[in-house]
Amino acid sequence: ETASTTCSSPSLDDKPTLPKFLSFPGCNGNINLPQRIGSDYFSFGVFLLDDETGARTKAIMVTHQGNSKHINRDIFTEWLQGSGAQPVTWRTLATILRQTGLVVLAEEIEAKFSS
Numbered sequence: 001e002t003a004s005t006t007c008s009s010p011s012l013d014d015k016p017t018l019p020k021f022l023s024f025p026g027c028n029g030n031i032n033l034p035q036r037i038g039s040d041y042f043s044f045g046v047f048l049l050d051d052e053t054g055a056r057t058k059a060i061m062v063t064h065q066g067n068s069k070h071i072n073r074d075i076f077t078e079w080l081q082g083s084g085a086q087p088v089t090w091r092t093l094a095t096i097l098r099q100t101g102l103v104v105l106a107e108e109i110e111a112k113f114s115s
Contacts, residue, residue, distance in 0.1 A: 012091040012113045021076050024112065031112070034072035036105050041068055043100040045075040048093075050085040 024031040037044050045057030057075065064070040079088060086092045090109060097106035 012094065012110065013089050015088050016076075016080065016090055016093060018073070018077060018080065022073065024109065031105075031108055033105070034069045034076075037072045037097075037102065038068050040100055040102060041071045041075060044072065044096065044102075047096045047099050048075060048079050048086070049083050056083070 021033050024033055042054065042057055042061065045051060045060065046054050049056055051057050056078070060071055060074045060078075064074065078084075079086075082088070086096070090113065094106040094109045097103070097109070
């Protein structure tokens with residue numbers, strides 16, 4: 001019998017955590033989500049936080065003076081605390097990334113959950 005080489009992953013319907021957002025573990029290495037979202041944080045924040053006017057996202061942007069890593073982390077943290085209408089799941093995150101034009105990143109996240 002040979003040893004299994006599959007990678008066990010959580011479900012797309014599981015709740016993300018901040019450490020996994022900062023360095024999403026997978027079978028083939030980590031995805032640094034804040035870095036990959038980069039300067040697309042305004043669209044990301046508006047969609048993820050259901051921030052129709054953009055006021056909450058802009059306030060986070062002002063607080064961190066353009067530091068995309070910190071802006072994306074704070075947007076994600078607010079969402080984890082329930083500051084949005086969307087369910088807090090990896091599936092929702094992938095959907096939001098698609099809506100903001102980060103399709104490749106969404107596909108990479110989804111691929112981490114498929115076996």
